[in-house]
Amino acid sequence: MKNSHQLVKDIGEQGLLKKLQPFCPNEVIGDDGAVLTTHPDKDLVVTTDVLVDGVHFSDRTTTAFDVGWRAAAANLSDLAAMGAEPLAITVGLSLPGDVLVSWVEELYRGLTACLQQYDTPIVGGDICRSSVITVSITAFGQVLPDRVIRRSNARVGDAIVITGCHGFSRAGLELLLYPELGCQLSDRERKLLIKAHQQPQPRLDVLPYLWELNLSRPIAGMDSSDGLADAIAQICRCSGVGAEIERGYLTGVPLLSKLVPAEQMWSWILYGGEDFELVLCLASDTAKSLLTKLNGDAVIIGKIIPEPKIILQDKFNVYPSQILSLSKGFQHF
Amino acid sequence: MKNSHQLVKDIGEQGLLKKLQPFCPNEVIGDDGAVLTTHPDKDLVVTTDVLVDGVHFSDRTTTAFDVGWRAAAANLSDLAAMGAEPLAITVGLSLPGDVLVSWVEELYRGLTACLQQYDTPIVGGDICRSSVITVSITAFGQVLPDRVIRRSNARVGDAIVITGCHGFSRAGLELLLYPELGCQLSDRERKLLIKAHQQPQPRLDVLPYLWELNLSRPIAGMDSSDGLADAIAQICRCSGVGAEIERGYLTGVPLLSKLVPAEQMWSWILYGGEDFELVLCLASDTAKSLLTKLNGDAVIIGKIIPEPKIILQDKFNVYPSQILSLSKGFQHF
Numbered sequence: 001m002k003n004s005h006q007l008v009k010d011i012g013e014q015g016l017l018k019k020l021q022p023f024c025p026n027e028v029i030g031d032d033g034a035v036l037t038t039h040p041d042k043d044l045v046v047t048t049d050v051l052v053d054g055v056h057f058s059d060r061t062t063t064a065f066d067v068g069w070r071a072a073a074a075n076l077s078d079l080a081a082m083g084a085e086p087l088a089i090t091v092g093l094s095l096p097g098d099v100l101v102s103w104v105e106e107l108y109r110g111l112t113a114c115l116q117q118y119d120t121p122i123v124g125g126d127i128c129r130s131s132v133i134t135v136s137i138t139a140f141g142q143v144l145p146d147r148v149i150r151r152s153n154a155r156v157g158d159a160i161v162i163t164g165c166h167g168f169s170r171a172g173l174e175l176l177l178y179p180e181l182g183c184q185l186s187d188r189e190r191k192l193l194i195k196a197h198q199q200p201q202p203r204l205d206v207l208p209y210l211w212e213l214n215l216s217r218p219i220a221g222m223d224s225s226d227g228l229a230d231a232i233a234q235i236c237r238c239s240g241v242g243a244e245i246e247r248g249y250l251t252g253v254p255l256l257s258k259l260v261p262a263e264q265m266w267s268w269i270l271y272g273g274e275d276f277e278l279v280l281c282l283a284s285d286t287a288k289s290l291l292t293k294l295n296g297d298a299v300i301i302g303k304i305i306p307e308p309k310i311i312l313q314d315k316f317n318v319y320p321s322q323i324l325s326l327s328k329g330f331q332h333f
Numbered sequence: 334m335k336n337s338h339q340l341v342k343d344i345g346e347q348g349l350l351k352k353l354q355p356f357c358p359n360e361v362i363g364d365d366g367a368v369l370t371t372h373p374d375k376d377l378v379v380t381t382d383v384l385v386d387g388v389h390f391s392d393r394t395t396t397a398f399d400v401g402w403r404a405a406a407a408n409l410s411d412l413a414a415m416g417a418e419p420l421a422i423t424v425g426l427s428l429p430g431d432v433l434v435s436w437v438e439e440l441y442r443g444l445t446a447c448l449q450q451y452d453t454p455i456v457g458g459d460i461c462r463s464s465v466i467t468v469s470i471t472a473f474g475q476v477l478p479d480r481v482i483r484r485s486n487a488r489v490g491d492a493i494v495i496t497g498c499h500g501f502s503r504a505g506l507e508l509l510l511y512p513e514l515g516c517q518l519s520d521r522e523r524k525l526l527i528k529a530h531q532q533p534q535p536r537l538d539v540l541p542y543l544w545e546l547n548l549s550r551p552i553a554g555m556d557s558s559d560g561l562a563d564a565i566a567q568i569c570r571c572s573g574v575g576a577e578i579e580r581g582y583l584t585g586v587p588l589l590s591k592l593v594p595a596e597q598m599w600s601w602i603l604y605g606g607e608d609f610e611l612v613l614c615l616a617s618d619t620a621k622s623l624l625t626k627l628n629g630d631a632v633i634i635g636k637i638i639p640e641p642k643i644i645l646q647d648k649f650n651v652y653p654s655q656i657l658s659l660s661k662g663f664q665h666f
Contacts, residue, residue: 008437009430013460019434023441025454034456036421038475039372046456048471050425052463088369092383092425092469097342101352104341108356121358123367123379126469127346130385136425136459136469138381142371 031150032078032222033141042142045084049074053133061176064103066198067135068110070274074225075139076118076202077276081223083149083207084141088123089115091137094130107135118204146218147211149280153220154239158304159287161280163203163297165196165252166228170272171259172197184258193255200276209293213286220281227273232310233326235281242326245302247314270312270324364483365411365555366474375475378417382407386466394509397436399531400468401443403607407558408472409451409535410609414556416482416540417474421456422448424470427463440468451537479551480544482613486553487572491637492620494613496536496630498529498585499561503605504592505530517591526588533609542626546619553614560606565643566659568614575659578635580647603645603657 008016033047049071051057057067072089079086091111095104111122120139172193175182182190203223210219220239224231232243247266256265281304282290291298305311310324341349366380382404384390390400405422412419424444428437444455453472505526508515515523536556543552553572557564565576580599589598614637615623624631638644643657 004433004435006434007430008428008432008434011434016434016437016460019438020441020460023445023455024457034421034423036456036473038375038377038420042371044371044377044473046421046423046471046473048423048425048458048469050427050459050461050467050469052427052461054464055462087371088367088379090367090379090381090471092381092471094383094385094467094469095341097340099341100337101339101341101344101349102337104349105352108353112356122356123358123369125381126383127349127353128383128385129388130465130467131387132464132467134383134427134463134465134467134469136381136383136427136467138379138423138425138471140369140377140379140473 032081033084035082035148037145039142041144043145043148045079045082045141045143046138047075047078047082048136048138049078051135061173062198064106065110065113068107069114069199071135071137072111072114073200073202073276075137076114076120076204077223077225079139079141080202080204080207081149081221081278082141082143083147083210083219084143085207086118086120086204087140087142088121089137089139091122091125091135093125093135094128095133096131097129099133114199149219149221151220151222151235151238153218154235154241154281154304156241156304156306157284158220158281159284159300160232160243160245160302160304161282161287161290161298162224162228162277162301163206163294164275164277166224166250166270166275166277167252167256167265167268167272168193168196169200169274170197170268171256174259182259189255189258196275200274202276203278206278206294206298209290212293213289215286216283221279224275224277224279225273227271228275228279229270229310229324230273231279233324235279236308236310237326239304240308242305242307242309242311243302244305244311244313247312247319248316249299249301251299365414366417368415368481370478372475374477376478376481378412378415378474378476379471380408380411380415381469381471382411384468394506395531397439398443398446401440402447402532404468404470405444405447406533406535406609408470409447409453409537410556410558412472412474413535413537413540414482414554414611415474415476416480416543416552417476418540419451419453419537420473420475421454422470422472424455424458424468426458426468427461428466429464430462432466447532482552482554484553484555484568484571486551487568487574487614487637489574489637489639490617491553491614492617492633493565493576493578493635493637494615494620494623494631495557495561495610495634496539496627497608497610499557499583499603499608499610500585500589500598500601500605501526501529502533502607503530503601504589507592515592522588522591529608533607535609536611539611539627542623545626546622548619549616554612557608557610557612558606560604561608561612562603562643562657563606564612566657568612569641569643570659572637573641575638575640575642575644576635577638577644577646580645580652581649582632582634584632
């Protein structure tokens, strides 16, 4: 009974998740969403996210509209990461009685503004009293069974493709917290970074391009909501492989380097999180076709290797090679 | 802009729900769950419930196991109220870091103990840090489109059927709070009432009997989670009708009257809530067939009338007739 007094903070989020895995069926663990077979042709994908005031958002940097937008975007991003088209979401909201009604309406305006881009309705939910604002969203989507994107599908030799830019959301947060920063940025650049933080776009737009490819096998992937390094590490862990990443191919460097010194910039790009981009692993020639279709909005940053480690290289030899741990993840406790 | 400083507690749960309705499609509002057409033969039913520590449960009366059991039961009950067979649930959990890991494990044991009775898995969720324990559950089920049970389906002349007993959960709570009460109860009776509160059973067992009936039209109904009077009032409001209820047919009176005076007993039966029984409205002859099938576990308590009010009668003339308001509902704020 040595562990009977163990607290949640002693073992952290990952430790707790491990303890709770035996309560879930094996086949649904380890992806951005769960896949349920409910239909002869299409699988149902389900994903849940909880946002807590003071942990995931704060009045200082996030309006109620943006809390709603980001909550919707995070869940739609999980669906995109599974290859699923969104059907609907539900919203479980608990909040103190002294919250402004207008705050709640703005939250819903933000939710629907993001959702409407993808014709996705809010189909229900629950509201109740609490001492802290908590927004719990469950999103459902559908996907053809052979199109399900899983973390465990990566194969040695696969090209690693990332969409968009990483570190931008983290940079936007910094600009909101410290408006005096970034005097070298143009107005347009400043707005771009802040928007990446306040109103990120789930990458559902990438899916139709994926289905146009001549795919001979399932794609591996997830979204980069908990950071790019975390996404690569999770894919490698679930697929039993490693990755070789080339720093020089990572996007966003010219802009971010105007804002902070190199070390901080790399930390934002690799660990910043909340960029809600896609990290995909697929055969090299298919990856190149995808890049052509996405027209500059995605790059190949490296390849899958057999050794279970992540090697971060620099072809220009400015930075030494680095080995990233496969177990480093984002911890909420 | 008179209302720009209006607080959530000023308008209450129902007032807030009304403000948020414009953000949801019309067709999904007003039932225990939302119905999504995702399949040629079966509709998907989705329902969400949020439980907050100190509001919906407390250490004084509820173990972690029972919090889990009740949360699962409440959601499965919503599915039963829609006529849907459960597929799966997701769990969004936020909690302080100083919660015991064993508490969380007991919560999941309670969840799965209730769910396993219906072969329903936990297929995912989210865990994060918060200052208050919040359990947000979303449940999914499937139902044949012509079997969907809706609050709006009641017709004048329908018999009103209730399963099980009402007021038992409220009585069980009282026995937990004040163990010195109920000295006239047998041990068996005491345990029965406490179990009704701690480990209620969703009435999914009723559905197969319903589908055996020769139904010529959809059934009206909902569950009595927010109280029997609330369920009747909601069905009447959604169907544009009223109800005539006979006190003498309400079950559980002999047991509850041993515990508290009549006025309090009627309040528990009508407004106690959390009994998770079904309130169904269907043609009188079909209702009688259902009673036969359920073998004493359901009664007809009255009928649907055209006038939009709920008349509570007493054929023994012990109590005067009473008119219940159609607008009285359960308020969480």
